[in-house]
Amino acid sequence: MRGQDVRLEAMQVTYPNGFTAVQRTDMTIEAGEFFSILGPSGCGKTTILRAVSGFVDPSAGAIRIGGEDQRGKGPNDRPTALIFQNLALFPLMTVWENVAFGLEARGVSKAERKRRAMELLDLVALPDQAEKKPTELSGGQRQRVAIARALAVEPAVLLLDEPLSALDLKLRQHMRAELRAIQKKTGVTFIYITHDQGEALTMSDRIAVMNAGVIEQVGTGDEIYSNPASAFVASFVGEANQFRGRVAALEGEMAYIDTPSGKLLGRNPGGLAPGAEAILFVRPEQVGFGGAFGNRLSAALSRRDLEGAFINYELTTAGGQRIMLHKTNDGADPAPGGGATEVGFACENALILPEGPVARTGREIAA
Amino acid sequence: MSDLIRGYGRALTAFFFAAAVAWGLILIILPQFAMLERAMTLPKRQLDSSVAGNLQRDSDTCATVLATYLEAPEDAPVSNGGMAFPSASGMSTQSNSGLAIPSASGMAVPSASGMASPTASGARPYILQCDRSTTRKRLVRDPDAPKEFLDETYGLPLIEVRDTDPIEVQIERAQEINALAATLFDDLRQREAEAFPYTLDNFSVMTAARLIPLSPEQRAIEDAKLSKQLYGLIGLRFEENGEVHERIGLIILVRTLTYAVAATALALLICYPIAYKVALATPPERAVWLFLGLVIPYAIVELMRIYAWTSILDNNGVLNGALAWIGAIGPDDPIQFKRFPGTVFVVIVYTYVLFMVFPIFNVMSTLDRNQVEAARDLGAAPWRVHWRVIIPHSKPGIAVGCIATFMLAAGAFSVPRIISSGLQAEWFSQTIYNKFFESENSNVGASYSFAYTLVCFVIVGVFMWAMRTRLKDFARVQ
Numbered sequence: 001m002r003g004q005d006v007r008l009e010a011m012q013v014t015y016p017n018g019f020t021a022v023q024r025t026d027m028t029i030e031a032g033e034f035f036s037i038l039g040p041s042g043c044g045k046t047t048i049l050r051a052v053s054g055f056v057d058p059s060a061g062a063i064r065i066g067g068e069d070q071r072g073k074g075p076n077d078r079p080t081a082l083i084f085q086n087l088a089l090f091p092l093m094t095v096w097e098n099v100a101f102g103l104e105a106r107g108v109s110k111a112e113r114k115r116r117a118m119e120l121l122d123l124v125a126l127p128d129q130a131e132k133k134p135t136e137l138s139g140g141q142r143q144r145v146a147i148a149r150a151l152a153v154e155p156a157v158l159l160l161d162e163p164l165s166a167l168d169l170k171l172r173q174h175m176r177a178e179l180r181a182i183q184k185k186t187g188v189t190f191i192y193i194t195h196d197q198g199e200a201l202t203m204s205d206r207i208a209v210m211n212a213g214v215i216e217q218v219g220t221g222d223e224i225y226s227n228p229a230s231a232f233v234a235s236f237v238g239e240a241n242q243f244r245g246r247v248a249a250l251e252g253e254m255a256y257i258d259t260p261s262g263k264l265l266g267r268n269p270g271g272l273a274p275g276a277e278a279i280l281f282v283r284p285e286q287v288g289f290g291g292a293f294g295n296r297l298s299a300a301l302s303r304r305d306l307e308g309a310f311i312n313y314e315l316t317t318a319g320g321q322r323i324m325l326h327k328t329n330d331g332a333d334p335a336p337g338g339g340a341t342e343v344g345f346a347c348e349n350a351l352i353l354p355e356g357p358v359a360r361t362g363r364e365i366a367a
Numbered sequence: 368m369s370d371l372i373r374g375y376g377r378a379l380t381a382f383f384f385a386a387a388v389a390w391g392l393i394l395i396i397l398p399q400f401a402m403l404e405r406a407m408t409l410p411k412r413q414l415d416s417s418v419a420g421n422l423q424r425d426s427d428t429c430a431t432v433l434a435t436y437l438e439a440p441e442d443a444p445v446s447n448g449g450m451a452f453p454s455a456s457g458m459s460t461q462s463n464s465g466l467a468i469p470s471a472s473g474m475a476v477p478s479a480s481g482m483a484s485p486t487a488s489g490a491r492p493y494i495l496q497c498d499r500s501t502t503r504k505r506l507v508r509d510p511d512a513p514k515e516f517l518d519e520t521y522g523l524p525l526i527e528v529r530d531t532d533p534i535e536v537q538i539e540r541a542q543e544i545n546a547l548a549a550t551l552f553d554d555l556r557q558r559e560a561e562a563f564p565y566t567l568d569n570f571s572v573m574t575a576a577r578l579i580p581l582s583p584e585q586r587a588i589e590d591a592k593l594s595k596q597l598y599g600l601i602g603l604r605f606e607e608n609g610e611v612h613e614r615i616g617l618i619i620l621v622r623t624l625t626y627a628v629a630a631t632a633l634a635l636l637i638c639y640p641i642a643y644k645v646a647l648a649t650p651p652e653r654a655v656w657l658f659l660g661l662v663i664p665y666a667i668v669e670l671m672r673i674y675a676w677t678s679i680l681d682n683n684g685v686l687n688g689a690l691a692w693i694g695a696i697g698p699d700d701p702i703q704f705k706r707f708p709g710t711v712f713v714v715i716v717y718t719y720v721l722f723m724v725f726p727i728f729n730v731m732s733t734l735d736r737n738q739v740e741a742a743r744d745l746g747a748a749p750w751r752v753h754w755r756v757i758i759p760h761s762k763p764g765i766a767v768g769c770i771a772t773f774m775l776a777a778g779a780f781s782v783p784r785i786i787s788s789g790l791q792a793e794w795f796s797q798t799i800y801n802k803f804f805e806s807e808n809s810n811v812g813a814s815y816s817f818a819y820t821l822v823c824f825v826i827v828g829v830f831m832w833a834m835r836t837r838l839k840d841f842a843r844v845q
Binding site for chain 1: 735737738740742743745746747748751755756759760
């Protein structure tokens with residue numbers, strides 16, 4: 001098994017009803033890479049996956065896998081294997097028949113099929129479940145059967161469509177590690193679709209963040225988290241406090257921004273000119289109590305949520321701006337009870353990005 | 368049970384339960400037993416006691432009427448020109464018509480039969496009952512069996528009422544016959560009551576072979592037919608003393624079942640792709656229209672669906688019109704489609720195809736489309752996707768559809784009757800109908816009907832076994 005690279009060349013997908021699910025995209029996924037496409041539901045990430053696997057034809061551009069144009073090839077002719085969100089195991093076949101189905105389709109003899117299936121079940125640590133039906137297995141076991149089934153056809157590219165979303169938290173965390181280990185062991189290119197940034201950040205070599213059919217940024221987890229390229233990426237990956245305003249003045253690589261909460265200083269990687277509408281982002285864990293910061297604000301504590309290792313505070317300024325503040329739970333609770341208090345953040349940790357669509361908050365999604 | 372009580376309460380559950388038991392008992396088990404009993408007994412009027420009873424009544428009436436005539440021959444009511452009046456039994460044992468001429472309260476009336484008045488020689492007007500008053504009565508036996516008569520079988524003297532005898536002698540004879548018949552009737556009734564009442568005679572009617580009179584030319588044509596050769600192979604057609612015999616009942620049975628199985632298979636071949644197209648291969652919003660297209664034919668009454676075909680297949684119907692128009696046939700030389708066995712077959716498929724589509728569609732639409740895509744993604748060719756994923760999933764629906772279509776086709780009555788209009792061999796359901804309502808022995812109809820139920824039951828059972836369909840799988844349909 002050897003991974004191959006996947007190149008999207010000016011690829012665009014427009015559905016017959018006129019909806020463009022994926023805008024013109026150029027992207028290269030390296031051979032043997034664990035690549036995640038991260039985005040909210042409906043952003044077009046699944047369409048990219050379906051286009052690569054051959055269920056959807058790009059309306060423009062090309063897809064190359066290992067340098068070979070995939071135009072006109074059906075899903076059964078491509079060196080890809082897809083793991084579905086609901087796994088789509090065949091309920092009427094036994095576990096080993098499921099795993100061996102791809103080999104069956106390739107005309108491999110039954111004895112050989114069974115041998116290969118047992119090998120793969122070994123790989124996913126399910127050697128003694130071969131004769132069971134998928135419905136008799138637990139969620140995590142089914143997950144591994146789906147992986148084994150996909151790997152059985154020795155794909156160059158494995159496409160995973162949010163396969164962990166149905167699992168509970170502990171199992172999901174365990175399966176992340178397991179998926180990563182299998183990817184390392186097999187060297188297959190993994191393209192992993194998820195709306196869960198935690199999954200994307202922990203497993204991936206690189207991540208593409210996608211919104212409304214557009215790839216907003218491609219980079220390693222660190223790059224994406226620390227240096228988001230757009231307001232959407234900044235707001236979608238991790239949490240961020242947002243201060244809307246207008247660039248007031250430049251100071252080298254930094255810029256001042258006028259916000260209703262006052263004038264704030266932050267990095268200006270996009271080189272925004274004064275007068276440009278912009279948003280200043282700062283991560284909640286980089287906000288602190290007290291006055292020892294470049295940017296200082298006065299706000300009142302409105303909520304305190306204990307999350308275990310962290311304590312999440314929510315404060316509100318006089319102007320109504322909400323500020324989130326995350327603090328490691330080190331035993332001391334620095335939050336003053338009631339009344340106005342001072343919070344702030346370092347200028348280097350604040351990032352000024354051009355005004356643009358931001359990810360919807362949980363409150364907005366619920367509404 | 369406790370689930371039911373929790374869901375519906377005690378009273379409603381008890382009602383459901385009672386209704387279910389009543390349904391099973393009254394509508395399924397009892398009718399089958401009643402049918403079986405009828406099938407295994409002979410009708411009363413075929414029994415020898417019934418022949419004796421009729422003779423008793425006839426001779427009694429004869430004596431009474433003659434006595435009236437003797438007292439006041441002029442006063443005897445004049446009847447309408449020599450018509451014979453049947454006795455209350457309404458049945459001549461010789462008659463095969465099975466039709467009773469209604470008589471006025473069964474009273475026998477002598478007719479003048481054109482004669483002016485009785486003469487001293489003892490001549491009398493025609494009285495049916497007196498003609499029937501003879502101990503040489505034929506007993507009801509199998510048509511092919513040698514004839515048997517009452518006097519020979521039960522050792523009675525040969526007595527009859529001869530109209531050449533003086534009337535007094537005739538009366539005496541009639542009374543003599545009446546006494547003998549009454550004794551014999553009681554005796555036979557007694558014996559029949561003690562005897563084992565059940566017999567397989569009615570079933571043997573179905574398997575009986577009939578001589579088929581054929582001219583040598585006809586026979587050469589018949590012998591060359593594949594179907595006739597096949598009947599020969601399974602023993603339904605054979606030669607005896609240089610004549611062809613056929614087990615007609617069984618031939619109709621085999622023929623009907625073959626057509627029903629073939630119709631089911633054809634319906635499956637037609638419906639599977641349709642169900643697949645609507646259930647899996649069309650986006651849901653467009654499938655609605657296809658679904659509507661499937662439902663609309665349901666809204667047409669079955670008879671209308673069938674009559675639509677007669678307008679196509681008629682001698683001056685659409686098909687012949689089209690053929691004449693393109694010049695394939697002469698305008699006065701229509702093809703008699705109604706004589707082709709294939710037409711009944713085609714119309715049956717058309718009429719019952721819907722009962723195949725829906726069960727398959729219903730089950731198929733519950734298949735996760737991802738499974739189809741997963742199979743394709745793993746490299747399976749379309750036929751393998753069907754064979755390994757879609758068909759196994761749809762199997763309960765296919766089984767239900769096949770059983771429904773088969774049972775409807777096997778039991779079809781209106782289609783063969785309307786389409787063939789008697790120009791083709793009967794469908795077995797027609798035979799059952801005829802035996803029930805148009806033969807002298809309706810119990811043969813019961814035996815045909817019961818045997819047919821049994822055969823169909825076995826076929827369905829074998830089919831389910833072959834499909835490896837477990838009963839619990841049917842729960843997946845709907």
